[in-house]
Amino acid sequence: MKVLAFNGSPRRGGNTEVLLSAVIEGMEAAGSEVELVRLADLTISPCLNCGGCDKTGICVVKDDMIPLYEKMDSVQRIVFASPIYFYGVTAQAKAFIDRTQAAWSRKYILKKKGEWSERPDKIGFFVSVAATKGEKVFDGAVLTVRYFYDAVGFSYGGALLFKEIDGRGEMARNVEKIQEAKAFGRRIVS
Numbered sequence: 001m002k003v004l005a006f007n008g009s010p011r012r013g014g015n016t017e018v019l020l021s022a023v024i025e026g027m028e029a030a031g032s033e034v035e036l037v038r039l040a041d042l043t044i045s046p047c048l049n050c051g052g053c054d055k056t057g058i059c060v061v062k063d064d065m066i067p068l069y070e071k072m073d074s075v076q077r078i079v080f081a082s083p084i085y086f087y088g089v090t091a092q093a094k095a096f097i098d099r100t101q102a103a104w105s106r107k108y109i110l111k112k113k114g115e116w117s118e119r120p121d122k123i124g125f126f127v128s129v130a131a132t133k134g135e136k137v138f139d140g141a142v143l144t145v146r147y148f149y150d151a152v153g154f155s156y157g158g159a160l161l162f163k164e165i166d167g168r169g170e171m172a173r174n175v176e177k178i179q180e181a182k183a184f185g186r187r188i189v190s
């Protein structure tokens with residue numbers, strides 16, 4: 001099974017990276033082919049709401065986002081990872097998500113059925129960490145990610161969310177959670 005894994009954290013060796021790596025290890029152990037995309041390494045401009053994609057279904061901004069539309073079309077699973085920043089996803093993750101408005105336009109405005117219809121075999125997941133233990137700390141990000149999956153035609157399969165993970169290295173030190181992440185990876189591709 002082909003999988004795209006997006007890391008929305010800008011922190012190298014950070015908690016999201018460690019968590020996502022464990023999920024990827026689980027998916028690869030189950031025989032999946034995983035491509036990791038580090039959003040902070042790419043140039044992805046924010047959406048301009050220019051209305052271009054309403055007419056064509058294609059984004060007018062030609063940057064590193066362009067190949068990602070096709071990549072998303074060619075995989076059966078997406079794992080989207082971001083730490084919580086101000087009760088949402090990071091700016092890098094949000095810029096990427098906003099640019100999937102082009103896919104939303106194809107689906108809801110251009111209604112190119114067949115090519116852009118729902119594909120129940122395509123499932124997306126969310127992986128996140130947050131410093132605090134607030135009851136609603138993941139709520140905003142989960143809503144954003146669920147709506148992103150709706151736009152790109154994936155059904156939402158669920159999330160792996162860890163609270164009270166903050167300093168660099170905290171995730172890596174948590175052996176139980178790392179095992180949980182590997183098991184999550186194996187489960188979502190089987």
Ligand SMILES: Cc1cc2nc3c(=O)[nH]c(=O)nc-3n(C[C@H](O)[C@H](O)[C@H](O)COP(=O)(O)O)c2cc1C
Pocket residue numbers: 009010011013014015016017083084085086087088129130131132133137165166167168
């Ligand atoms: C700009 C910024 C905003 C943050 N906002 C929140 C927040 O709203 N709630 C929370 O629990 N943690 C918040 N955090 C903490 C991060 O979610 C936490 O440090 C996380 O482990 C970072 O993951 P990373 O190492 O992958 O970057 C914030 C951190 C930064 C840098």
